[in-house]
Amino acid sequence: MRTVLALVLLLLPQDPGVKIEKDVEYLGPDRKEKLDLYLPTADAPPKGFPAVLIIHGGGWSGGDKGAAREQNIGTTLAKAGYVGASVNYLLAKKQDSFAKTLAEVWPRNLHDCKIAVRWLRKHASKYRIDPDHIGVIGGSAGGHLTAMVALTSPADGLDPKEPWGDVSCRVQAAIPLYGVHDFVLMSKGGEDPELLKQGSPVTWATKDDPPVLIFHGTKDTTVPLAQSERLAEALKAAGIEHELVVVDGAPHSFHLEPKQQDLRPKVLGFLDRHLKPKP
Secondary structure (H helix, E strand, O other), X not given: OHHHHHHHHHHOOOOOOEEEEEEXXXXXXXOOOEEEEXXXXXXXXXXXXXXXXXXXXXXXXXXXXXXXXXXXXXXXXXXXXXXXXXXXXXXXXXXXXXXXXXXXXXXXXXXHHHHHHHHHHHOOOOOOEEEEEEEEXXXXXXXXXHHHHHHOOHHHOOXXXXXXXXXXXXXXXXXXXXXXXXXXXXXXXOOOHHHHHHOOHXXXXXXXXXXXXXXXXXXXXXXXXXXXXXXXXXXXXXXXXXXXXXXXXXXXXXXXXXXXXXXXXXXXXXXXXXXXXXX
């Protein structure tokens, strides 16, 4: 299936302002998971382009870095002067609840995403990246992992030790779309209470975390809007700059151009404020 997706992507006409580099190794030769780069073709600023990690959804058990949503986000970012990096990460076997599915691969899937942030910094010179300005965006399970990348610090014990243990995993802005942020609220019972707490982004919000822009649709029947509202409450309590954008009529999964509302101006305005250094 991934081969078919990659072939379809290669056959599509590419925007002249965007160069796409597929299936780049970032976890080492023993791992099948790769990343796709969306690179601006314009001249880079003096310190390089800011970069944004893109984390796909799929309930922690499916999805792909080359899906339509991720292509939409990556192309939008590159055209606006960002290096987009869409990653595949370790997937679980689907279980009968969100928490049990997550438990199959936790925290190794989070480690993969954090290693991707380190990879961007390690390869900043090669890809014309500003290593001091990196953001993260993702939808659904990717929205959850986006929030976890943004809200956890080395002191929380969820950073991978290797590779590049001396390189920061921290990001400077985050955009979680319709993710699960409080597993206690979603719990069906019989799940590991420690995982419910540790795997919930709301557990980790502290005042030193980066600004967060949250999106959620009113017609979401998979993840309740209350999950993003709960995240916004936790961010407010911690004193973190944030905004919750409720997209009227939008279902669970959407990219940056749903029929209900063009989200690109909001997304790019947020990223420009926090990732593009002022002259």
